[in-house]
Structures are given as C-alpha cells and as structure tokens.
Amino acid sequence: MKNKVKMELVLDWKSLGSLLATFMFIRAAIYDFMPPEVYQFLKLLFSKVFISLQPNMTILIEEFESSLNNELFDAAQSYISTKCLSSARVLKLSRPKNFKNLTFTMSTNQTFEEIFEGIKVKWSFYIIEKKTNNNGYRASLENRYFELSFHHKYKEKVQSAYIPYVIEVAETIKLKNRERKLYTNRSFGEDGRYWSSVPFSHPSTFDTLALDNFLKEDIKADLTKFIKRKEFYSRVGRAWKRGYLLYGPPGTGKTSLIAAIANFLEFDIYDLELTAVRSNSQLRKLLISTSSKSVVVVEDIDCSLDLSDRSKKASTAEENENDIEEGKDKAHGTGSSNSNISLSGVLNFVDGLWSSCGGERLIIFTTNHKEKLDQALLRPGRMDKHINLSYCENDAFKMLAKNYLGIEKHELMKDVEEVLPRIKMTPADIGEIFMGCEEDADMGMKRILEKMVEEKEKQCRLNIEDSLINNEKKPGAE
Incomplete structure (x- = not known):
C-alpha cells in the first residue's frame, strides 16, 4: 500500500500580498492582446486558487451601521464578556447602568479563541480613530469593531449555528445581569410616560414560599414549559403569553406567589391599577408599552371593576336599570367617574389583537371571590391556569x-x-x-x-x- 502524503501550503499575509501584486502585473501586461473569453476564464480560475490558498475568513461586526447602533455588536460584547477572562491579557472592568454584576470586556487589540462544535473561532477587538471635518472643525471619532475569524470551509455553520448561539447567550446574559423593575401605571398626562418604576427586590422565592409542595412543583413546571415553547406558540398561531388566576381568601399568599414567579422567571413586574385608567384605549396603550419577559399583574380584579358574571346580572337587570348611575360608580371600585373601562376592554386587553404585541408575557389576575367573575374572563386563552390558594396546610x-x-x-x-x-x-x-x-x-x-x-x-x-x-x-x- 502506498503511503499517502498530505501537503498543506501555508502562506502568510506578506506572501499573499506578493502573489496578488504579481497577478495584477501579469493581468495588466496580457490584457491588451489576450482574447476576452480566455481572460475571464483565467481570472475566475485564479480567484478560486487564491481563495483556496487563504484558509481563514473574517467577519467584521462594527458598533454602528448607518449611524444606528448595531445590535450584533452589543450581543458580541455581552457574549465575549463571559469568555475573555480566560485568554485575553488586558481587560476592562465596568458595571453598566441597570446591571447587577460586574462586566469584563476586552481592551483594544486583544484576542481570544474558543472551540464551537469542533470549529475553532477567534475573536479580536479593534478601535480605529477617524478624523472628521464638520463646519471647519476637526474631530476624532472612534470606530469600534470585532473581528470573527474562522476557516472558510465552516462559513455555513458559523452563519447558521454559531452566530445565532452567540445572540442567544448574549440575551440570556443581559437578562440575568439587568436590574429588574417593578412598574406602576401613572396618571396620564404626566410627562407623557405611561409607567414609572422602582428596582424590584422582593425576597420571595419558591424555596421560601409557604405552599403545598405538589402545587409548588406544578407551577414551576408550567412556567418552565411556557418559556421554552416560543416555536410551539408560533406554530399553533397563538400569542406567546399565558394567563394565571390566583384566587382564595385574603392572607393566603397571592402576592408572595407573584413575586416568586417573577424571581423564578427573572421577569419585570407591571402592577396595573385599573382605577387609574380612564378608558379602554388607554388600557391598550398601557399594554403595548410593556416589555417582553414581564409579568402584568392586576390584583383584586373584582374590586377594581364590575366584572361579575353576566348570567347572574340578567336576573337582577330590572333592579339595576333603576339605579344605573350608582351601579357605574360601584363598577370602578373607588367610585371614580373618570374610569370607563368595560368588560369588553378587559377581555381585549387579555386576549385581543393587541395582546400579541411583545412576547414571553404572563398576565396574572388575583381575586378573593372567583365566583363573582364573568365566565368569559375565566376561559382558557385568557385565564389559562386557575390556582386556588386556600388556608394553611x-x-x-x-x-x-x-x-x-x-x-x-x-x-x-x-x-x-x-x-x-x-x-x-x-x-x-x-x-x-x-x-x-x-x-x-x-x-x-x-x-x-x-x-x-x-x-x-x-x-x-x-x-x-x-x-x-x-x-x-x-x-x-x-
């Protein structure tokens, strides 16, 4: 059996530059007398040879693209912050605004390498200073960018698998590092902002929650299943959201369970006070101004609005008709005549077209009297899971x-x-x-x-x- 010898041609950048210069000289020399068909063939052949001799391919990820922030640059920076400590020699240490943890980033002209599914990739970070002339004034601008280098034969896998992996990991890092918020809706007209916030730091977790163990594990399993089913929700044509109804006597831990759910999912909380909302349209604006990965909470829903069962109302319709104005005040809990939210508005808030804006959202209603709520609000698709929090066991x-x-x-x-x-x-x-x-x-x-x-x-x-x-x-x- 003959021995097969595999030879590899390794060229550095100087050799490749010389080869390219030689090609340019030869092309200029023979262009005038060579037939165009032959010239195009030789040009294509030489390009293939040149590419085959250059083993690595490089992707540039700049900080800005057409003066807009490049989200891929931010994703690469977040991803590298968890990797570069092992190989880069010079690092920057910081804690960005609204982040809980310290963050490492590579300094200029630093690199690190890693292996992804058998592919060796190298990240490098560079800064190029650019001089600009604006209205007679010269200024210096920094162009920051990452270089991602790998063997050219893996470019398809890098594009289809590695880059999406980097983006996914970066989103997870950002979610875990950020300082979570507790939002409450503002009176409209205050600076044009719908929500105000404070840092969310409630200590309740499933490990400390006073709840039946079986029920606790059932809720955790349901939440874990929900956050992993983005593609499933898209495939079946449903918005990526889930509704919970917590009901039971006062003091049974409904608020503590909400905090434990938010801590388990690492979501923000939007505490919606319905009595401060004047109309269905404002309720819709509040919904679409919430972010994804959030828990929207309406506590004591039966005290905020008249959402009682319409079938029960029918039996007392004649009595209510004689006292309709008083009934309107009672419907809003606080007797405020400024709020005109209807049952239809709440149903659309929970399960209408606008409820699909954003993703990965939980909507939680609490009540002490489940039997008072209209059945249309309680059906699956609006309140998907009903959790009874009863007396201590x-x-x-x-x-x-x-x-x-x-x-x-x-x-x-x-x-x-x-x-x-x-x-x-x-x-x-x-x-x-x-x-x-x-x-x-x-x-x-x-x-x-x-x-x-x-x-x-x-x-x-x-x-x-x-x-x-x-x-x-x-x-x-x-």
Whole structure:
C-alpha cells in the first residue's frame, strides 16, 4: 500500500500580498492582446486558487451601521464578556447602568479563541480613530469593531449555528445581569410616560414560599414549559403569553406567589391599577408599552371593576336599570367617574389583537371571590391556569416554621399537624404569630398550638350554633 502524503501550503499575509501584486502585473501586461473569453476564464480560475490558498475568513461586526447602533455588536460584547477572562491579557472592568454584576470586556487589540462544535473561532477587538471635518472643525471619532475569524470551509455553520448561539447567550446574559423593575401605571398626562418604576427586590422565592409542595412543583413546571415553547406558540398561531388566576381568601399568599414567579422567571413586574385608567384605549396603550419577559399583574380584579358574571346580572337587570348611575360608580371600585373601562376592554386587553404585541408575557389576575367573575374572563386563552390558594396546610406550615423559627422538626409538630386541617388559618395568620416569638422555636410552637386549639373550639361553637339555627328553620320545628 502506498503511503499517502498530505501537503498543506501555508502562506502568510506578506506572501499573499506578493502573489496578488504579481497577478495584477501579469493581468495588466496580457490584457491588451489576450482574447476576452480566455481572460475571464483565467481570472475566475485564479480567484478560486487564491481563495483556496487563504484558509481563514473574517467577519467584521462594527458598533454602528448607518449611524444606528448595531445590535450584533452589543450581543458580541455581552457574549465575549463571559469568555475573555480566560485568554485575553488586558481587560476592562465596568458595571453598566441597570446591571447587577460586574462586566469584563476586552481592551483594544486583544484576542481570544474558543472551540464551537469542533470549529475553532477567534475573536479580536479593534478601535480605529477617524478624523472628521464638520463646519471647519476637526474631530476624532472612534470606530469600534470585532473581528470573527474562522476557516472558510465552516462559513455555513458559523452563519447558521454559531452566530445565532452567540445572540442567544448574549440575551440570556443581559437578562440575568439587568436590574429588574417593578412598574406602576401613572396618571396620564404626566410627562407623557405611561409607567414609572422602582428596582424590584422582593425576597420571595419558591424555596421560601409557604405552599403545598405538589402545587409548588406544578407551577414551576408550567412556567418552565411556557418559556421554552416560543416555536410551539408560533406554530399553533397563538400569542406567546399565558394567563394565571390566583384566587382564595385574603392572607393566603397571592402576592408572595407573584413575586416568586417573577424571581423564578427573572421577569419585570407591571402592577396595573385599573382605577387609574380612564378608558379602554388607554388600557391598550398601557399594554403595548410593556416589555417582553414581564409579568402584568392586576390584583383584586373584582374590586377594581364590575366584572361579575353576566348570567347572574340578567336576573337582577330590572333592579339595576333603576339605579344605573350608582351601579357605574360601584363598577370602578373607588367610585371614580373618570374610569370607563368595560368588560369588553378587559377581555381585549387579555386576549385581543393587541395582546400579541411583545412576547414571553404572563398576565396574572388575583381575586378573593372567583365566583363573582364573568365566565368569559375565566376561559382558557385568557385565564389559562386557575390556582386556588386556600388556608394553611401541613407543607405550608413546615415551611413557615423553617423560615421564621429555623426548625424542621419539633415535639409539638405532630399535634399541630392533627389540628391544622380542622381549622381555617392563613399563612399570614401563622406568620404573624411567629413574628412575635423572636425566633424562639419552643415559644413559637407553643403559641401557635394554643391559637389553633382556640380556633378549633371557636369553629365547633359556630358549627353547633349553625346547626341549631337550621333545625329551627325546618318545617314542623317547635
């Protein structure tokens, strides 16, 4: 068997420059007497040879494109900030506005290399100073750009796989580094701005949330599934959004769950106060001015507007007709006559054409009385997932004891677990008792058990009284 010898021709830039100069000289010398067909053939042949001898291909990514900011430059800068520490020798350290973490960037004329799916790529950063003459004044402008170099045979894979990967990683980095915001809608006419914001720093997480473990894992799985299904939503023709309805008695943790969801997804929160919105058109403007990767929250929806079931309203239509003006004031919760939001406006806000503006958005409504809401608002596509937050159960109690008292086991825990299902105490009630115990676990467990026994006896008395009243109302009772 003959040995096959593979020879590689390695040319540096000086050699390639000399080769090109030689070609230009020969072309000028023979152009005058060579037939055009032959000349074009030789030109094409030489171009192919020249390209084959030049192994690397370079893509330039400039900071500005036609005086506009180049988003690819920003993406490359974010991506490289997490990679360059290992190879670049000179780095810049900064913390951009509204970012939580420190950021490393490459200094001028620095490079770093990495391997992506078997492809070796090299990033370089350069700055070229340009002189401009504007109205007689000379000024210096910096043209910053990245060079991405790789073997030319991988150009298709770099374009179809590596560059989209860089953009995706950069978006994730930007999302994690940014300082998240809590927005509230402003009274219209204030500087023409729809929302004002403060940094969002609520400490609630799923790890500290006093909630049934099964329900907690179900919510986390639903959220994870939602954020990974962009292509699915597009394929089935639905806007990339999801609606949650949180309902249950006051003090059961609806607000804490909203904060935990926002922290889990790393989304901003838009807290929408409907009583401050004057019309359906303004409600629509508020929606389209929210950003993607956000949670839009309307708390106590039944107190903000009259969104009660229209089928129940029909039975009392005659009575309402006689007092329509008073009913309008009640419909807006605060009695404000400036707000004219209708049920139709809210439905369009949740599931109309304008709701598709933006992406990756959660809309969460809370209420203490689910039964009061119109069925049109509750259907899938508007409120996709209904979450019942009821009175405290054993899993939630154990989490509260761990959070407030720092314990997972106690000799009174079994007694508590026996009494708790028979009474109605919210996590807020239990948390308030624990707050007064100054982290004394024995005192906290003793007080909470005493309170639970007291509530149990009270509930028994109420049940007996209700039973006696019902017996008296029965036909034939003396």
